[in-house]
Amino acid sequence: MVTQINGSVVKAFDILKLFDEDRNEVTTTDVATELDLNFVTAHRFLRTLEHVGALVAVAKGRYRLSYVFVDLGDRVTGGDLLGQTLQPLLNAITADLQEAAMATVFQSDMVVCIARAVSRRQLSVDIRVGSRLEAYCTAHGKTWLAFMSERQRAHYLDTVERLRFTRNTVVERATLERQIAEVRELGHAFNDSEREDGIRAVAVPILARGGRMIAGLSVFGPASRMTDEITQLALARLQHAARDAGGLLYGQIAAPSA
Amino acid sequence: MVTQINGSVVKAFDILKLFDEDRNEVTTTDVATELDLNFVTAHRFLRTLEHVGALVAVAKGRYRLSYVFVDLGDRVTGGDLLGQTLQPLLNAITADLQEAAMATVFQSDMVVCIARAVSRRQLSVDIRVGSRLEAYCTAHGKTWLAFMSERQRAHYLDTVERLRFTRNTVVERATLERQIAEVRELGHAFNDSEREDGIRAVAVPILARGGRMIAGLSVFGPASRMTDEITQLALARLQHAARDAGGLLYGQIAAPSA
DNA sequence: ATAGATATTTCAAATATAGCAATATATATC
DNA sequence: GATATATATTGCTATATTTGAAATATCTAT
Structure with missing residues (x-):
């Protein structure tokens, strides 16, 4: 008993x-x-x-x-519970795929790194906890834009200065909005050299039971290694990690739905 | 029993x-x-x-x-509980003082109106629910800046474009920081023609028990009517309303501390 | 391997809870 | 304002649930 x-x-x-x-x-x-x-x-x-x-x-x-x-909710989100909870999941993904992985939140209209894992062969990854990235031209950012409220997204798109970092950077609003709608539909986002030439990424959201996006998870690396095959593998691992995150944040009694 | x-x-x-x-x-x-x-x-x-x-x-x-x-916290803050809860308090203040009163939240680095009360003699108050104001040159804004986290405030001051709206607008960062520290100390903020010539305001914070600022409350009007005496009276009414707000948001079993 | 601390389960006594009945209050209708 | 109905609240007590001692299991430190 x-x-x-x-x-x-x-x-x-x-x-x-x-x-x-x-x-x-x-x-x-x-x-x-x-x-x-x-x-x-x-x-x-x-x-x-x-x-x-x-x-x-x-x-x-x-x-x-x-x-x-x-x-009580503030006590849950205060401190670094989220980063600490997600770090082991990122470590496992990076150990598995030998590519960098990162977790983010969205704060003051920027994507902010709260945890990252780097493999041994990636000695010069330029992202650290606290790094801030634009939303409109990153896989994380497009995920955040896809799952935030329409009003918050409209305000972001109204006010952000959309610089063209590379030949691939999408700056046209209509194109961006179509891409964001597609990310919401698919439940994940890709990035191919939009923010930095030669870097590819795939990102997924971690959603609260109430529907709000809690964090983003991604795998990223040089395009030479991030082949379509590796990218699909990374996506599967990220989706699995997002489900595990739900179990860690809420306890195991109810499987979180993605 | x-x-x-x-x-x-x-x-x-x-x-x-x-x-x-x-x-x-x-x-x-x-x-x-x-x-x-x-x-x-x-x-x-x-x-x-x-x-x-x-x-x-x-x-x-x-x-x-x-x-x-x-x-659960999101369910409390979702919808318009705060605006609806504060509206009767603002109505009472405006009925009492015959000056406009407003409640705000802080969103995307802007002060956003969520409720307002206007007296009969104020037919052309330019503020409505949803209006957005800069933080650095409003009484509400200085209250929000005073009670937000240091990191969030530093980021705001790092990035905001501080336009000079009037002769009174404070744009020097050091002066602003001193003023914000003083607001935190006093627990309220004044504004005298910083955002718009001839308009004075006084604002107070509504703080959650955990210390975080939930909303701002203010009274504002033309300098010709917002004399020092009326401003002090308004401040007392706002402080009382902030305490009442605590009772409405948390229930009456524990008196909220300002 | 052993000792001590902590976690978990079994069992039965103690007591807090649940629900019926009665009463009080609020609301809708005339 | 009177009446009927719905909802809220209180009193009371039988019993179902909870509590805690004791026993057992597991974990940690040495």
């Missing part, structure tokens, strides 16, 4: 899970009917969640999530 | 509250000693929190918060 699980706590979190993107308020009647609880029991659980600061009563019998979850 | 509160749920949230900025991992022994629980009981609660997806085991007997709290 396994460890005894506390039923009350399970019910409390079942209530919290009723809140979703389309539902920011929940009533006692909702809880009783959807969780198959006695009305009085539902009432008592809601009052308990209010008591501990998890819910706020907006009217009698109607509740919404408290801002305390923003604080 | 009041509503029966479920002790198990209270204990579970007591465990979640052990995590703070300086502590992203908690052990079974920690929980047992700090919450005065039997070791077996602590063990069972931690396993239950892991079971519901709230915690992730990083090793045997050691846990951290799951990414599920980022999702």
Whole structure:
């Protein structure tokens, strides 16, 4: 027999899970009917969640999530949990493929490296933790642009100065928007010498269960080594790593969906 | 007698509250000693929190918060909860002082209006929900700059093009940094014709319990009406409103500290 | 290999919880 | 304003769940 699980706590979190993107308020009647609880029991659980600061009563019998979850969420994302969590995954990919791998977040309209792995034969990779890259001409960047809100993306494209780094750099907005839509469709992005001549990359998103992009993962290297075959292999490894990341960030009880 | 509160749920949230900025991992022994629980009981609660997806085991007997709290936090901040929550507070301030009031968030290096109240005599206030303002020359903006992370602020000051809108616009970085430090010290910011001639404003931050700035609140109007006396009165009303906002966002069980 | 610390499971006593019933309050209708 | 209905809240108690001692298993340090 396994460890005894506390039923009350399970019910409390079942209530919290009723809140979703389309539902920011929940009533006692909702809880009783959807969780198959006695009305009085539902009432008592809601009052308990209010008591501990998890819910706020907006009217009698109607509740919404408290801002305390923003604080708890900040505790999860503060510090370097994400970089530390993803580093072993990057190490494994680089050990496997002998090409550099990187994890990024999107901050102040730039792609920022939060973890990287470099193989022994790559002594002069120019990326380090903290490095910032433009979004419009990188595989990471196109992934971020694909999965951010439309409003944030429109603002980015309205304001970014799109320099042409190489002959391959896409600067026309319409072309960019088509490429970004394709990345969203495929779930990954490629880069072939857009930011730096002779460098190819493939990137995938790590998505939160709520749909928001948490981080990007990529493999990159010289075009001479990043053949179509290696690139496809790298893509498969990155997709697998993104799923593993979900397990590490959320725990293993529910397989994250890509 | 009041509503029966479920002790198990209270204990579970007591465990979640052990995590703070300086502590992203908690052990079974920690929980047992700090919450005065039997070791077996602590063990069972931690396993239950892991079971519901709230915690992730990083090793045997050691846990951290799951990414599920980022999702719950996103549900709190998604939609327009903040704007809707703050609107009645702004309405009350404007009814009281007969000057315009505004709430903002900071997004993509700009101050963005999420709610505003305008009195009857102000038929031509140029600000509406969604309006974006520069940070370096507005009361709101200086409040945001004062309470954001040092790294984010340095990046903002490194990259923003500081146009001189009026004779009063401060564009020298050293002067700006001194002013921002003073705002952090005082807990509020003033603006006197920096962004637009003849317009004065006073702004305060709304801070999350974790310390992060959630929103800014301000009162603004023509210098001819925004006398020093009215400005001080506005400041007091804004500070009171910021405290009320805490009560609305977190629930009334703990008075928020400004 | 051994000692000590920590984690996990079994079992039963203790107690907190769940739900019925009653009462209070709110809302809709006339 | 009166009435009916729906929802919220409280009192009470039977019982289901939780708690903690004891035993066992596993891990870590020496």
